[in-house]
């Protein structure tokens with residue numbers, strides 16, 4: 567058992583979770599666009615489900631929050647791959663942004 | 677072989693990166709036009725050049741059958757073994773041969789592999805038998821030992837790590853890995869896969885001793901899962917999979933270290 571001295575394992579786990587939620591929910595969105603007609607997916611109905619029921623709110627948080635972390639992780643490591651060696655400042659900025667977005671999402675939805 | 681060469685007037689052009697540290701400022705390409713023989717491997721072609729055209733050409737080789745891992749080079753931009761690469765796959769186009777990328781060139785196609793060897797050693801690539809060494813209680817269940825002191829291992833237990841034990845240390849994966857070029861301190865695909873191989877071996881008790889290197893920033897966490905290492909590997913070791921299995925394990929240990937902080941300390 568080990569205790570790594572960096573938080574990369576945490577960021578990577580969030581990245582993995584984000585990849586998974588994006589894959590699931592994108593498929594869900596595309597399939598529902600194929601199988602349901604416009605009135606079923608009307609703004610009012612969607613709003614009623616996702617913003618007014620607990621299960622809806624929970625699922626929208628689960629869909630969105632890990633995705634932010636997944637995307638920002640990709641962006642941050644992508645910069646490294648493109649030989650832009652961002653320092654710790656940029657790292658804090660990137661993940662800080664994901665953190666702010668996550669908190670904002672939770673606040674807005676709840 | 678000479679008969680074959682005589683009866684054949686087709687030729688193929690090889691551009692080979694040449695560098696002699698005693699006389700050259702920087703590496704330059706040398707061009708060789710050699711007879712095209714359909715069943716020649718690139719290694720055969722290099723041998724022909726060394727014997728008949730330029731005896732100063734330097735390259736490593738030994739077994740000629742993709743077992744020794746000596747003749748890794750970059751062929752038309754892709755890291756490959758010279759013995760497994762055939763002229764006929766390129767003819768009539770020319771071939772461009774360079775030493776493995778991400779290594780210092782010693783001379784011509786020979787690279788300095790001492791850093792690679794150090795990295796291999798850093799993961800302690802041998803069975804660490806804690807019980808024998810320290811008389812400590814085994815951390816995981818130990819396989820049965822025969823009266824002569826040999827561990828018994830079931831085929832399924834062998835199957836767990838066999839793939840990762842097939843590495844021939846050809847260094848193609850180090851040449852393929854973009855992270856290796858960006859961060860020379862990265863432990864790299866083959867060494868991490870080798871550490872994983874011993875961690876998965878049920879005779880081994882040394883996982884804790886390898887963690888520091890494997891889970892370091894310059895260990896598995898330097899990898900961004902490009903996956904080209906596994907693509908170029910001539911032995912299907914799949915080092916990218918080994919690295920990702922260790923990331924998953926590392927993430928789990930990381931989380932557990934909060935739940936059971938005392939277990940995390942040594």
Ligand code: SF4
Nearest residue numbers: 843844846847849909
């Ligand atoms: S993992 Fe594959 S490519 Fe890398 S050194 Fe071993 S055999 Fe060669």
